[in-house]
Amino acid sequence: MKKLYNIEAILKTHYGDQDFVKSMAELFIEHLPEMSTELQKASAKKDWNNLYFYAHKMKASIDLFSIESLTDVIRKLEKQAKAATDSNTLKQDVNYVADIINACVAQIKNDFALA
Amino acid sequence: MLRETVCIYVVDDDVLYCSALAHYLSLNPDYKVRTFHSAKDLKASLHENPDIITLDYSMPDTKGEDLLGLIMQESPETKVIIISGQEDIKVAIDLFKKGAHDYIQKDADTQQRLWMAIQNLRETIELKKEVESLKKEVEKKYDFQHSIIGNSTAIKKIFALMEKAISTNITVSITGETGTGKELVAKSIHFNSERKKHAFVPVNVAAIPRDLLESELFGHEKGAFTGAANRRIGKFEEAHNGTLFLDEIGEMDLSMQAKLLRALQEKEITRIGSNEIVKVNVRIIVATHRNLQEEIAKGNFREDLYYRLLGLPIALPPLRDRENDILLIAKYFIDQFCKENKLGKKHLSLEAKHKLISYSFPGNIRELKSLVELACVMSEEEEINEEHLQIYLTPVKSLTYGTGNYTLREYMRKLIQQYLDEYDYDVLKVAGKLDVGKSTIYRMINSQQLKVSKRKIDA
Numbered sequence: 001m002k003k004l005y006n007i008e009a010i011l012k013t014h015y016g017d018q019d020f021v022k023s024m025a026e027l028f029i030e031h032l033p034e035m036s037t038e039l040q041k042a043s044a045k046k047d048w049n050n051l052y053f054y055a056h057k058m059k060a061s062i063d064l065f066s067i068e069s070l071t072d073v074i075r076k077l078e079k080q081a082k083a084a085t086d087s088n089t090l091k092q093d094v095n096y097v098a099d100i101i102n103a104c105v106a107q108i109k110n111d112f113a114l115a
Numbered sequence: 116m117l118r119e120t121v122c123i124y125v126v127d128d129d130v131l132y133c134s135a136l137a138h139y140l141s142l143n144p145d146y147k148v149r150t151f152h153s154a155k156d157l158k159a160s161l162h163e164n165p166d167i168i169t170l171d172y173s174m175p176d177t178k179g180e181d182l183l184g185l186i187m188q189e190s191p192e193t194k195v196i197i198i199s200g201q202e203d204i205k206v207a208i209d210l211f212k213k214g215a216h217d218y219i220q221k222d223a224d225t226q227q228r229l230w231m232a233i234q235n236l237r238e239t240i241e242l243k244k245e246v247e248s249l250k251k252e253v254e255k256k257y258d259f260q261h262s263i264i265g266n267s268t269a270i271k272k273i274f275a276l277m278e279k280a281i282s283t284n285i286t287v288s289i290t291g292e293t294g295t296g297k298e299l300v301a302k303s304i305h306f307n308s309e310r311k312k313h314a315f316v317p318v319n320v321a322a323i324p325r326d327l328l329e330s331e332l333f334g335h336e337k338g339a340f341t342g343a344a345n346r347r348i349g350k351f352e353e354a355h356n357g358t359l360f361l362d363e364i365g366e367m368d369l370s371m372q373a374k375l376l377r378a379l380q381e382k383e384i385t386r387i388g389s390n391e392i393v394k395v396n397v398r399i400i401v402a403t404h405r406n407l408q409e410e411i412a413k414g415n416f417r418e419d420l421y422y423r424l425l426g427l428p429i430a431l432p433p434l435r436d437r438e439n440d441i442l443l444i445a446k447y448f449i450d451q452f453c454k455e456n457k458l459g460k461k462h463l464s465l466e467a468k469h470k471l472i473s474y475s476f477p478g479n480i481r482e483l484k485s486l487v488e489l490a491c492v493m494s495e496e497e498e499i500n501e502e503h504l505q506i507y508l509t510p511v512k513s514l515t516y517g518t519g520n521y522t523l524r525e526y527m528r529k530l531i532q533q534y535l536d537e538y539d540y541d542v543l544k545v546a547g548k549l550d551v552g553k554s555t556i557y558r559m560i561n562s563q564q565l566k567v568s569k570r571k572i573d574a
Contacts, residue, residue: 013139013226020138027131056173056200060132060221 004104006066024064025112029105032061036098039077043094052081058097070100119145119244121237124160126151126182127171127198132221136169136198139226140233154182161189166240167233170215172199172206180213187214194236198225257306262299264447265440269432273300276429281307286379288364288424289402291431294481297402298362300429305358310398313357316350321363328371330387333378339388351384351395358398364424365405369417376420399424434476434483441471444480445487449499452488461491466501466566474506528564531556540567 007021014020035058042050055078062070073093080087108114123146127133133150141148149165151157154177157168168186172179179197186195197210200221207218217232219225256262263270280287281304289297298317305315323331330339334349350359361367367375378384379399383392401424410416434441445463453461463471467490476482490503521529534545535556542560546553559565 009223010135014135015142017138024131024135027134031130053173053175057129060129060200063223064131064135 004067004069004100004107006068009066010064022112025108026114028061028065028108029114032058032101033105035061036101040094040098042081043090046086048081048084052078055081065104067100067104070097073097119241120147121145121167121233121240122147122149122163122165123233124149124151124157124165124168126154126157126168126174128152128174129171133171136226136229140230146233157182158185158189161186164190165193167194167196167236169196169198169229172197172201172210180210183210183213183215194240196229196232196236198229254306254311257303262303263296264444265437266443267432267437267440269437270440273429273431276427277304277307280304280427280429284308284398286398286424286426287400287429288426289400289429289431290406291402291404292433292477292479293404294479295431295433296480297404297431298360300431301358301360301362301400301402304400305360305398308358308398310357314354315358315360316354317360317362318350319362321366325368325371328367329374332375333384333386335387336389339386343388346386349384349386351378351397352393354397355395356397358400361399361401363403364401365403365407365410365416369415372417372420376417376423379420379423399426434479435474438472441476441483442468444483445471448484448487449491452491456491458491459497461494461497461499464498464500467499467504469566470501470504470506528559531559532565535565535567 010021010024035054039054042054055074059074059078062074073096077093123140125133125137125148130152137148137150140146154174174182183195186193194216196217196219197215198219198221210218219228287304289300291297302315332349332351334347334352335343337343337346383394385392407416407421411418411421449461486504489505490499493503534548538544542553542556546556560567
């Protein structure tokens, strides 16, 4: 399977500190699945405030791990939530984010040998 | 120089981003970084007054602007850098108005930009700390118990008067010969009084051409007179809430005295060429080496101004009346000069001390200072001898015949000593001048009634 994330950027800004990257990976596994679940919940309830909040928050982490397949989608969601407009692609987008995040978590767990 | 550590709080509810930032910043060993994920945690630690806080604008439990307000209130010295994922100029401007120091967008370059921002801030913080410590030093410098040296009763009286001047706003008039430290006393009063946070503005009346003095003191509007190309604030306004020190007030001409009197009585001034009246709150200290009462008698000084300015009179004693202090002050200047110029410690020989004490110091402390500083330069060894003290004027402390209860023998001894000093210890010449036998003089030298310089004895 194609690699979904890239830690080159983190490694570069933190001067190749492997331990630090590993600790970031742990944080990713710990927090991102929870965030994408909250994103799904908010979209089901059309809770635009929360949807915006989680989309906005996830954006930073997604950029940090250079998850390119989500770069555009998460921004689209953030914008949409801010404008509080519904669309027929909303559910599909949110689920896509959750799928990719779960796949990333699996890859990261594997790559960093984390439980 | 050892750099101080900078305490930085990174506040962001996004755990990942927060630790990435914190880790990046802590790469600099001088930064002590702590992370906070909620406004609640931050509030509990604000009392520790961190130097810098990087604040995520969208925290879940408190609005960013409220949190900023709280930080500014709790810890006003802290510099806040807002980090925000939203791109909203309006919000940014609002936050700047509320006291944010910087606004950085969350994107790929955030960390580098934050690094730069903190570097700049750190310089500001360090400068601020430096200014504070320098301020303290200035206060210490003018702590008059340290800056004015002396144990004599004459100077102790001055200290007592200065204490009184410091605790009130009374006008102070300082008199004393040149070089007795009039400006130092004025500065000491200012920097120990409640006005120390405001300006001390010295004006030497004698140094400013008559025609310019009015504009110097009161300022002028643009175009008020030929050459007034710009509006200018006068010394009175500059000294608002502070102290105006008018040195050589006795040199002021009569028309200016009338204007000064008006300004002092009404506590307001008008810039030349302006109709606007400016209220000023200024403490006045004046100094003069003239006897103002004599000047009044001669018609050179207005009597009403004299009484207005008299306030608390402080008459500084000339150095020759402070005999015990001459050596104390000389030692102080020697130590200071040697330290500043990285010379070893030096001290005065007994003869040198004697020479200093018997000199009249018409230039007072200023003269003493230059005298001993030159001596420090001239002397090669640790000891400063009398020949290093180059007093060019003839010793003015001549025998005052008729005063003092001297016996004839003492008069004779003093007279011969004076001639010896004057003629470079040439015994034959002195004997000729005074018409006494040279053996009389030699006898007195041998019985140590007379002092001759070492040089001559060795020769």
